[in-house]
Amino acid sequence: MDSLGSSLIPFICLMLAVLVPLTYIAFGKKVGSVVVLLGSITVLILALKLFVTVSRVGVIVYRFGGFPPPLGVVYVFDEVNSVLALSTSFVFLLSILYTLTFEGDRYENAVYSLFYLLMSGVYGCLFTGDIFNFYVSIELVAVSSYVLTGFNRGKRAVRAAIVYGIAGTAITSFLLLASFIIYGSYGTLNIADIALKSRNTSVEVLFSGSVFGDIVLPSKVTLALITWIFLFKSGIMPNHFWLPEAYSVAPLPALVLFSASADTLGIYGLIRLYHLVFSSESVIRDFRATMLGILLLLGTASAIMSSMLVAKQKSIRKLIAYSSISQFSLALLGIVSGTEEGLAGSILHLVVNGLGDAAVLYSVGILKYYSANLPQGYKHKPSVLLAKAVLIVGLINLFGVIPIIPGFWSKALLVLGFVKSGIAIAAVAVLVSAGLCAIGYFSALVRVLQKYKNGSTISSTGTKCLTNVVAVIILSLTLIACVGLGISITLYSSVRAKVIELGYNAMNSWRYIAAVLP
């Protein structure tokens, strides 16, 4: 029963994607907005419950229809996906609050439907224990991302959506091909079953039997194909061509959701691929080592090149786009390190990047709103000061140099992982990338503070009380999440141990296999 509520998260999102427009049509905007908000709060509560339950009992498996694995589809909940689900749900709630308050008039109810559709896919990808179900969920994420990218219409938005849509559809089709190659050689689509057979080719599993013929070549093709797909999904250079364009035209809350949830799936998928499905014990361990070497080169080059581009950006959206590529590249290097600390740093870095991007984008959005709607001298308003504080914390979080901010700890863990595994080049890449990004972050900070220094000179319509309250809630929640996480990691060794344990659990594939195939 522990897993029933959690397994409902993707379905609640899917149900709300349909219910929200219907509610808007049948009962009007007010009731529709309440449903949208309550839905996101419910999802956050369920994700929090999942996180607490998994921390207490370990891996949980939910079998759809009660079919014993490898028959049927299973959802597998462990520490890694429960942490990512929690951070994603938190950012999702912030996005819903922001859209309802600041962009509700601009976007119609379709945007909420697309948000829920996107989140349904994201949770599906995080929880699923079946490779074909992963493909379906990633298609759900992809389709809603294409629509959100082109949502504002206009020349640039349509072009960005077409480029993203065509390239994305072609590349996710390769995931379908990879699934069938796996099925043709392993006789199963269950991830735990594939992981077991890739370690021991002679094993006979009830219902799926043993492998068919030589699985070495199909496994190598699959590993290479899926790696390419995930690199595209997370925008690691040179597969990043769609990302800056999509980030510069999508609605602001959609951009936050891309960076905090949808685009982290590539890195999450690579963690599962290299440390669960084809781990260091698999039959293709030599080829895996070669691929990890390629990923090391790609990740290092991508981190440094995208950081150089961060330093050049004049638009905050493009800055966040290249910054996200840089942070995802560092998280990729954590996977390559193959150490507990490196993997823990990688997972924490995904969470930190999502929080940092949300802090920066929402504080800038709120400052822009106040600047347009309040008269001169608005800068001493407490919520404006709070927005500026959150912007500074968000940028410091992305920079990652102050210990009370979690960005420091994710980078520290990554460097520790690289030192342990003897990959000096990756440790240098973290430092160089942080230094280069800092130029972009601080020039953006100065520009934003300068730009929104004065209030409206044309007409000041004033702000509603509710808008101010929600702005304070969004900013306070973001600030508490960033600083609270950082302080708890800094002060409590038990929290640090828990974070490192994430890396250990991500690498402990036998525990995952034993939970699914008892």
Add this chain to the structure above:
Amino acid sequence: MEDLVSIAFSVAITTFVINMIVGTYGIFVKHNVIKKILALIIFSDSLNMLSIAIGFRIAEKYPSPPILTTEPRDPRDLTQFADISVDPLPQALVITAIVIGFSVFAFLLSLAVLYYKYNGTLDIRTSLEVEENEEGFQ
């Protein structure tokens, strides 16, 4: 007979792979949006056919569809069914992929219409050049 089926099967697989290569070429090399989408459809359909072929089996006389039609069922019917029927799972999965593909292609085609409306052309390259020049003037 079995040799003939094997040859036909190999020819079919080769055709699907060639189609996929042609589709991939079109997606990444062609500049016209409609041509890109057509290439994507060719690629996607060839991939679906290849996936169904993975579930195919060469059985004595000929393979049967995965439907057991005998009633009442005899254990010998079940054994024979297991020996000659093709694998239904890839077919079931391909149906899902076709449905997903249908929605994506419909959306991409509607984007292509919008693209033509905004730019007066379907050439992605031309549109890019125009925008770069516009940015340059600013």
